[in-house]
Amino acid sequence: MAKTYGPLIWLQLGSMPIVIVSSADAAREIMKTHDIIFSNRPFTSVLDRIFYGSKDVVFSPYGEHWRKMKSICVLHLLSSKQVQLYRQVREDETAQIIRKIQEANGSVVNMTDLLVTLTNNLIARVASGKTYGFQHTVHRIANATTRFFVGNYFPSFTWMDRLSGLLREADEIFKESDDLFEGVIEEHVNKKVFGIKGHDLVDILLEIQKDKSTGFELERYMIKAIILVTFI
Template sequence: MSFDLQVFLFYSFPLLVGLLLLRSYFYNLKSHKNLPPSPPKLPLIGNLHQLRFGAHRVLQNMAQTYGPLMLLHFSTVPVIVASSVEAAKEIMKTHDIVFSNRPFLSIPNRITYGSKDIAFAQYGEYWREVKSISVLHLLSNKRVQSYRKVREDEVAQMLKRIQRANESVINLSELLISLANNVICRVALGRTYEGSEVKNILDGIKKLSQRSVGTYIPSLAWVDRLTGLHREADELAKEIDEFYEGAIVEHENKKGFHVESQDFIDILLQIQRNNSTGFCLERNTIKAIMVDIFGAGTSTTSSTLDWAISELLRNPSAMKELRREAHKIGQGRPMIPEDDIDKMPYLKAVLKEALRLHAPNPLLVPRESTKDVKLLGYDIPLGTQVMINAWAIGRDPSIWEEPEEFRPKRFLNTSIDYKGFHFELIPFGAGRRGCPGIRFAMAINELALANLVYKFEFALPGEEGLDMTERDGPTVRRKLPILVKLTLCELFDCCKGLL
């Protein structure tokens, strides 16, 4: 979460001093008797300078001083930060409807057709209709299960690519990104894309989200215009539109399809033609939904796998335990099928523990209050932005024993899950704005991790340990890729030529 502070100050100072003084005067006239604790702030930018690299870590440290519910200021915009189970539950359950709106975010708005997607749409009837279509027709449990063959095919292809590497050092992180991309392309668009089209779009989204002033201070979006960011966003939006327009036209020109082989665009076009939901599903809405599917699905899926494997490499006993479970279930077959994944509790515990330590989006997507409300005894005004530090909650020592340690067994005798009902573990959010694609993402993660550990032995190429440094962005990933040597387990030595 970074931006060019010098550029910001140069352009904003002479124009904003008078405005901010005037706004501050009227703001202070309001009687907010019991606001949450707040750290000192600088003129003009408030607390924005404190959200440097690793904002989730900075905010965790600040919460230790100012408490689990604190008030920051991004210029003139009030922002509350929740860092405890109690605060998260109040926001995403007790007062969920009050905090179900999204603040206007300039760059996401430009690349999602005016926030016509699910993630950034304003709370209201439009958002309810679009989410309902996605949940019922694209991401339901039945629909996710219908794509089992796609997941198994792509995981099998990944395993073959690893074996063809002939025990040389490979970039496993790159393979995991490719796996997520291929699965999502086949499920959403009906085929994979061998070129760099999808990758360029995803890279562009990551780049823009890290540079925007307006993302964090909507009233200063004009700074992004002056620095050329809006022009870059518009160019990316054009590239996104051309890509998805081409995919839609390709589907419209298909000569028939089988219901059982429908991809997401097939389904959405059918809903549009039949008007089966009573909601006018516009062409741009279809494209905006696709932006969400790719933007959220690819990065969070591959990131979760990346962190899980990293932790297993650093914890050989956990790796050994997972391999033992995989071999027990696999029983020498070429691959563990998806039907058997539910027989692997330790696998699921490993992924939960990885999500606890490495939430893909550690601060979740920001929310905004739609009216004045009391929160843990504090007065929260209308229009306050909300950040929930899921990363800090996942490492709270009052909840978790030895919270910095990777201990999957902690999840073997507990009902705590990541689906939004247990606020100790909220990597995908919760409530109305919780991620609707949890089943879809975790089905890929479980199948891929189970089979990687089942088929291969992992070894780092050098004597140095694995670098766990984070790379900032909308999804927190490892700064460096996993470079690893994978050798076929002894169990499969006799079958090398058959894989």
């Protein structure tokens, strides 16, 4: 198509305009020169429902709120210092995977399952202090975000998504994940009661929430949104 119509192709998918870029020069103009104009992700009803009204750092519209959320993630959660602090966690989880391979005694090992388990356990321990059962919820969210929602392209036909049960399913997934992360936060607020040890990402977010000098009010649902994005 690019040979016939050129490096920029405009498509209209329902009410959603799509621009296809197929040259390095055009991509540079969009991604570097005019990146702010094209920085927002497309709005979708399922993402807005699951990710707290798109108030997380990934799907939030470009603006002051996004800049504050990004600053929190970059400076407090993903800095090189924080990464080094969790070196022991990485070594522990990797050692467990190696032991499982050794215990197989030469029999067939499903490396995909082991690596998924390793990734999930690493993120869970770094983010929340222990290996919570997040896999089921993450899997449901991943499946929901890849489904075709008619209303995203034809807003006047959103009733079809409601009729098919897709919007109800998105609301159920949100309720499941929100309850899960609410429990995680409660455990960290009452660490002594629940026996939570160490200092993880949830603790850091709760400290930022208490710090009034930042000039940014990190609300509880924003903390849950950051934790959710961390896993996704």
